[in-house]
Amino acid sequence: MNQATLKCLQVTKTYGGLVALDCVDLEVQAGEVFGIIGPNGAGKTTLFDVISGVSTTSSGTLTFEGRDITRLPASQIAVIGLQRTFQTPVTFSDLSVRDNVMVGGYFGGNDQIARNSDLRAQKIEDVLKLCGLQDVGSKMAGQLPVIGRKQLMIATALVSEPTLLMLDEPMGGLNAEEREFILKLLGDLNRSGMTLLIIEHVMSALLSIADRLLILDYGKVIFEGPAKEALEDPKVVQAYFGAEAEILRS
Numbered sequence: 001m002n003q004a005t006l007k008c009l010q011v012t013k014t015y016g017g018l019v020a021l022d023c024v025d026l027e028v029q030a031g032e033v034f035g036i037i038g039p040n041g042a043g044k045t046t047l048f049d050v051i052s053g054v055s056t057t058s059s060g061t062l063t064f065e066g067r068d069i070t071r072l073p074a075s076q077i078a079v080i081g082l083q084r085t086f087q088t089p090v091t092f093s094d095l096s097v098r099d100n101v102m103v104g105g106y107f108g109g110n111d112q113i114a115r116n117s118d119l120r121a122q123k124i125e126d127v128l129k130l131c132g133l134q135d136v137g138s139k140m141a142g143q144l145p146v147i148g149r150k151q152l153m154i155a156t157a158l159v160s161e162p163t164l165l166m167l168d169e170p171m172g173g174l175n176a177e178e179r180e181f182i183l184k185l186l187g188d189l190n191r192s193g194m195t196l197l198i199i200e201h202v203m204s205a206l207l208s209i210a211d212r213l214l215i216l217d218y219g220k221v222i223f224e225g226p227a228k229e230a231l232e233d234p235k236v237v238q239a240y241f242g243a244e245a246e247i248l249r250s
Contacts, residue, residue, distance in 0.1 A: 005030040005164055005195050006051070006082075011060035013046055013219075020046040022219040023060070028164070033186070033196045035210035035227065037203070042216040044199045045087060048168055051197075052084045053077040064164070078107055083157035084166035087199075089149035093142030097133055097152055098124060100141050104156025123159055130188075131155040132181065147178040154185070164195045171202045179205050207231075 008026040012019070021043045028034045036044050049055045051062060053074035062070045069077055092100050101124050128134045131151045136144065141152060150170060157165055170186070171179045183205055190196055190209075200206040206213075206227075213230050215223040223236045230236050 003030050004028065005065055006197070007061075007063045008047075008051065009061045009063075011047070011050060011062065012058050013043075013050055013055070014058045020219050021050070021057075021216075024216070024219070024221055026214055026221075026224070028195060028197055030163075030195055031190070031193060032211045033190050033198065033209050035206045035213045036197065036199045036216065037201070037206065037213060038216035041218075043219040044216055045168055046219075047216070048084060048166055048197075048199065052082065052166060075107070078160070078162075081161075081163040082166070083160065083162035083164070085150075085153045085157055085168055085170065087168040087172065089146070089153045091141040091144075091149055091152055091156075093140065095141055096138050097141055097144070097148075097155075098128065098137040100152055101127055101155050101159050105159040107156075107160070127155045127159045130158065131185065146173050147181070150174070150182065151185075158189075162194070164197065165189065166197045168199045169201060170198065171200060171205050183209060 004027045006026070006028040008024055011021055011024045013021040024047060036047065038044055046055070050057045053069070053072055053076070057070060060070070061068065064077070064080065064082055067080065092103065095103070102120070105120060105123070125134070128137050131154055133148070133151055133155060136148065141149070144152060154167070154170070167186070171182050174182065179202060186196060186198070186209060198206060198210065210227045212225060213223065213227045214221060215230060215236055223230055223233050
């Protein structure tokens with residue numbers, strides 16, 4: 001069995017009287033693709049926020065590669081090899097695509113890349129090519145279509161060479177051809193050894209790549225296990241899949 005790279009133990013997040021996450025346990029193995037799904041408002045992005053340091057837990061602990069990250073800020077978590085993307089692509093619209101990736105490298109804290117200008121330039125070009133952006137490196141990020149902004153956000157996360165990449169709805173709002181591109185990119189990253197933690201509503205796409213799923217409902221875990229088994233769990237079908245479960249089984 002692979003070593004766990006990320007562990008969440010009894011992670012709880014409250015906002016006043018609202019319990020957004022309720023004693024969530026999660027263990028992601030090194031090298032796997034782990035999906036997180038659930039209805040809108042289930043707590044998926046909140047879980048990403050506390051893992052990545054965007055917000056802090058109300059209680060519970062988080063460890064990454066054996067290190068306690070429960071109270072670390074996002075800047076420190078990014079430096080130790082955990083990067084994330086956001087549901088709505090976040091870019092510096094008035095900077096070029098290439099410069100956006102460079103900023104990502106500095107935030108990710110890869111000192112070797114930051115100190116060596118030749119290495120940095122080559123790494124940026126490698127990441128642009130990997131993400132299909134090699135022909136638009138000089139274009140302003142604000143001019144990119146939705147798929148381009150999603151590619152760019154992934155590129156800015158990859159430039160610092162993370163070991164765990166968290167993606168919040170990477171295929172949301174894309175057409176079938178664009179989803180295939182993202183799926184291939186994620187598959188290539190995983191085959192290279194990168195661990196992926198993915199929130200996604202496009203279930204056919206997620207089921208084609210995920211090893212395991214965690215399903216949240218009102219902040220509680222209602223399922224964790226192999227992706228295909230989720231389609232057979234009555235609680236999961238009732239809470240999330242509904243009639244779509246039969247289609248996804250076929």
